[in-house]
Amino acid sequence: MKLAEVNFIINPVAQNGYCLKVWSKLEKKLLQSGVGYKAFFTSYHGHAKNIAELLAVEANGEEAFIVAVGGDGTIHEIINGICGYANIKIAFIPCGSGNDFARGFSISKNPQQALLDIIQNINGKVDWIDVGVIQDKEEKLTCFINNMGCGFDALIAQKVNQSKLKRVFNRLSMGKLIYVIVVLKELLAYQPSELKVIIDGREHRFKKVWFITISNQPYFGGGMKISPNASPRDGLLNITVVHHLSRIRFLLLFASVYKGNHVRYKEVLTYTGTVITIGANSPLYTHADGELIGQTPMAVSIKPNIVALSSGRINEKRS
């Protein structure tokens, strides 16, 4: 059987350099497997997007296979490079600190197992998944595969990415804890906002909003099940608005979000939709897959079944 050639895009700095160590082990397995491959290493923020786009163009309509080796930021960039190229198949080997993509898409969190799954399914089935698209006021487009959000969650994403503690916790393999620490730190100072949200033509106004999150899959922030019912295969985006919540109740809610039980709070509203616009009384930080992309207003929509995801056990429940 002829095996396809695989293009690996590796983020050597993901999880504080752990990804590079993992890659050297994966490469040994690859050499043993006989799979033809090329390895590309990112050398700056945004490089994975550029490499992926170049590979998509160079494939010239032929099928090409790209595997992201890194964290959620790496798969986010690759999605932004290949979204719209129907000839590109992707897969993921989780080596980041948050790894919400692996959780949400039931990919093994063990990099060696994830590689084995990819090799076993190398010429096999693909799963066509939805992608969210954000348009900012300058009409710049950004895709997201996990979720996007405005307000407190975007502020947390930014602070986590900037935090020197992130490196320390990554070194201790406690990447998730940094989200908890940053939330507790920012909670006292944050001022909730007023929001106008239009979902499929219907206007909603909210006061004292902590954040709005729009999800393609359930997980955010290293395992928080922010949108328990989100599915990347249903052609819908799942919207979560958290408003009118005291700081004490925020802490209770925060403790329940890892199991998705926060949706039982009356201060948590959920919707589904396909075209959403978000405006606020003052500009709010906005993230896409945990990467800060600018400030509101933002328009969000869904591209159903646009990306081909290949992984051996994608439909098994693993998280």
Ligand SMILES: Nc1ncnc2c1ncn2[C@@H]1O[C@H](COP(=O)(O)OP(=O)(O)OP(=O)(O)O)[C@@H](O)[C@H]1O
């Ligand atoms: N060579 C590089 N030097 C500096 N930054 C890089 C380089 N290559 C990639 N990056 C950036 O590193 C950032 C973090 O990558 P990534 O999200 O994959 O890892 P992580 O933060 O450890 O994982 P997670 O997002 O799952 O918590 C991304 O914003 C990416 O653009």
